Amino acid sequence: MNNIFDKIREQIYSVVQKAFNACEQKGTLPNIQVGELSVEVPRERDFGDFSTNVAMQVSKQAKLPPRKTAELLLNEFDFTGTYIDRTEIAGPGFINFYLKKDWLYDCLHIIQEKKEKYGEVDLGKGLKVNVEFVSANPTGPLHMGNARGGALGDCLASVLKKAGYDVTREFYINDAGNQIEKFGISLEARYLQLVFGEDKVSFPEDGYHGEDIMDHARAYFDRHGASLMDVPAEERRRILVDFALPINIRKIREILSTYGIDYDVWFSEKSLHENGDVKKAIGYLTEKGYTIEKDGAIWLNGEKLGLEKDEVLIRNNGVPTYMAADIAYHYNKLITRGFDLAIDLWGADHHGHVARMKAAITPFGLKKEQLEIVIFQLVRLFRNGELARMSKRTGKAIALEDLLEEVGKDAARFFFNLKSSGSHLDFDLDLAVKQSxxxxxxxxxxxxxxxxxxxxxxxxxxxxxxxxxxxxxxxxxxxxxxxxxxxxxxxxxxxxxxxxxxxxxxxxxxxxxxxxxxxxxxxxxxxxxxxxxxxxxxxxxxxxxxxxxxxxxxxxxxxxxxxx
RNA sequence: GUGCCAGUAGCUCAGCAGGAUAGAGCAACGGACUUCUAAUCCGUCGGUCGGGUGUUCGAAUCAUCUCUGGCACGCCA
Structure with a gap:
């Protein structure tokens, strides 16, 4: 016995159930289906150690006022072999249980016996669960949303482990798709600016304007000079991406590690495209009639899945969308790798994706409940009581790296884990560093x-x-x-x-x-x-x-x- | 316009598979160090739970309407 509460609940349940049976035999109460008995810790200490509202819940079945039912039950209570010392009826019909202190002393015994294992419960029963979090776009630095998602996801993984689940922490690397294209184009533009001069080469409006892109281009240029000048553009971008992306990913890994997060699996989106999993998944959906063709593209049939609208899976240029890869990814998690449950942590700006992603796994024979998505609300940083958008040091958007430098790992993790995920979070930088x-x-x-x-x-x-x-x-x-x-x-x-x-x-x-x-x-x-x-x-x-x-x-x- | 999340004390938030007098921290005010760390403790002050209606023995909690704020509605991710 690890959880003293379970023991007490069992005792109370048994005492109450026996009392119901006794009443029925005496004919004072009809046969009553008690169902799930709610045993709670009352808010007020004066109301006992535990209480139940069962008398109120069965008042209709009993055809008696709750207090009257409670009275009948109390007459039949037998506490032998339990922690219960005495009971009383209170308020509208609560039955309050006052326990002998032994239960608290027994709890100390449990703690001493279990030591660091105290707190473990067997809720998960060894179920395999995959917790995927942060999964930041590897084209740039980690931001505050990643920081919150990281703290929540990592702690959730720890909690689930403690609750008896077989937990895997996973980072999904978006190393394919449009943003990588954009990354390549941006790197190429910066590189060519180094070769030909900044004013000779225009930088794409929707490119990544960050300084880190320039740093990558310069690093490549310093090492390899103008060698890419005559290489075909597509090849040139690929080379630059292959050069810069691993550096970014390594950086992300390092920062997350100093933040206390170490993953079991780093999963590459690109690998799903390369090994044909994406095509296979979409092919299966098509076979089962879950896709439609429209305007030269392949769409997920929204109507058939109870969704508001259709979603493009394969563009009319033949390139699969993020959604298509995500379907293949969850297929991989839940079927190929056999996880019983996948939990994804997403920022609130992705909430629109929740319903369709859950629906999209059902044609594979999976249940919507096998994919749990935790949406967490966005973060605002405050300094001197004012909204802080920029880093004091760099003058740019505040990155996780800056935050760790300013407040440290402990404060960052603590504050990002203080509020429930559904609440907007205001992070007070001054308070976090205050040693008071x-x-x-x-x-x-x-x-x-x-x-x-x-x-x-x-x-x-x-x-x-x-x-x-x-x-x-x-x-x-x-x-x-x-x-x-x-x-x-x-x-x-x-x-x-x-x-x-x-x-x-x-x-x-x-x-x-x-x-x-x-x-x-x-x-x-x-x-x-x-x-x-x-x-x-x-x-x-x-x-x-x-x-x-x-x-x-x-x-x-x-x-x-x-x-x- | 449609959808999702939120609205609780001056501030930041708990509570929301309906339950008893709605809680905590901070702020404000008043106390406690000759004794194991005062980075602590004790006390006081503070609320029409955004608003209306409904469901019932009972609503901060459920339903519905409404107001306010954030986000999302793309062959982006």
Whole structure:
């Protein structure tokens, strides 16, 4: 048993179900289908440790007022062998359960036993899931959208792993298609400007105007001179792309790595075109009648798939679209490589693509639910309370690289993981670098450092923790101690919820709550210098807190310093 | 124009498979360091949950209408 909540839910379910049966036998209640029993932690501590609204939910079936039903059930409750101490009926008909403290002490046992494995749940049952995120256009630097998607995707992957899924992190390299064409044309123009002079060669209006393009052209020119001058244009562009693209991809890989993200798979879009997968996928769709021909192009039949409109798959010049490659890509993930589930993280500007992509996999016998798409809203950076569009240093759009330099990996990851993906995110650059009390990154790290410092101090005096079975945990009964244990007990539940809702940001918020509970405890209760037995109990509680905080910080890949 | 996302305290956001008196952080104000790290803690102040209607025992949560903001509607990705 890893999650104490599961155990408690089972106990409450069993007690309630037996009470329903007893009532039915006595004839005080008719046969009632309870269904999914909702057991929650009430908002107010006065309302008990757990509560259920079952009496209200079955009021129609019972043909009685909820409080009356609850009363009948209470009369039949049998708590032997459970944590339940007492119950009461409250409000419109809630049944509140007050538990013996043992459940909290048992939770500490679980933490001590599982150590860094505490929090693991078996929601995924080993299902293979592919999490694809960032997948930035390799023609330029990583931007703030990539930064948010990166933090969310990476943490989601970690959470799913902890929740029992077999997780693969993947980056889809868009090394084919129009933007690569444009990349080549831009490189070529800059290169020719170096050869013939800037005023002799015009630069395409819709080309990539960034300085990085010039750097690539210059690097090639420095190494190979004007050797491309007489090469046919198409060949020339290919050579320049083959020169510059690997450099960009390596750079992306390096920056993401310093950001804490390391992928299992780097998947090339180009490979799908070259090995015929794209043609095969479109051919299959055509065979099954999911495409139509119109204006010399091949379209995905929108009507047949319940979509608003048709989508071009093969242009009238024979070149497949991004959509066509994406269909082949998801075929590859879900069928060729056999993932049970594919999760893509896309910026809000791609939301229009969601419905058609999910629909487009169904002709292959796949279910829409096998492709989950997390849409995250856009990011705005603020500096001095004002919208910051440009980098202070370079004067250009702020890249992930600049952000990491300015605020560091920990703050960047923390803030991008603080808000749910559906919320717009305002990133306060000043707050992120502030080494003070209102910076939540330090708040959490400080809690960890404080614990380590305390343990160190005790060790210096020769005091180390005892095995948990030698410790009298019942001495932990102060309000702050109870509150902290309660908070620690929620961890597996938080993992499960984060995984279910694909919302890793709730873990970041949770670890802040753990830190807060610890700080309150620390201010209210002393460890060092207390009477031996109490000291040992508290030492154990502190150690459990350390385990949980470190565990989460490792999961979201933020440093857990032992000193600050 | 159509679609998607959002609108909750002065600010940034939780809560939204309906539940009890709507929460947190920041800001503001007042307290707590001879004792394990005050990068901390305790307290006070702060709300017509954008607005209307509906569904029901009960709505911030669901439905519908409406207002506001962001995004998307291409043989771009």
């Amino acid at each position: 009390n209102d910076n939540p990154v330090f708040y959490v790290q400080y809690a960890h450092a404080r614990i380590c410092s305390l343990l160190r101090k005790l060790a210096e005096e020769g005091i180390t923790g005892k095995p948990i079975y030698e410790v009298d945990l019942t001495l932990l009964k102060e309000k702050e101690e109870i509150e902290l244990m309660r908070k620690l007990s929620e961890y597996p539940e938080e993992i499960a919820l984060s995984a279910k809702t694909l919302e890793p940001s709730r873990l970041t918020r949770y670890v802040m709550e753990v830190a807060a509970s610890f700080h309150s405890f620390y201010n209210a209760c002393r460890v060092k210098g207390e009477e031996e037995k109490l000291m040992m109990a508290r030492l154990l509680l502190v150690d459990c807190t350390r385990i949980v905080i470190k565990n989460i910080l490792e999961l979201i890949k933020i440093d857990a310093p032992e000193k600050m």
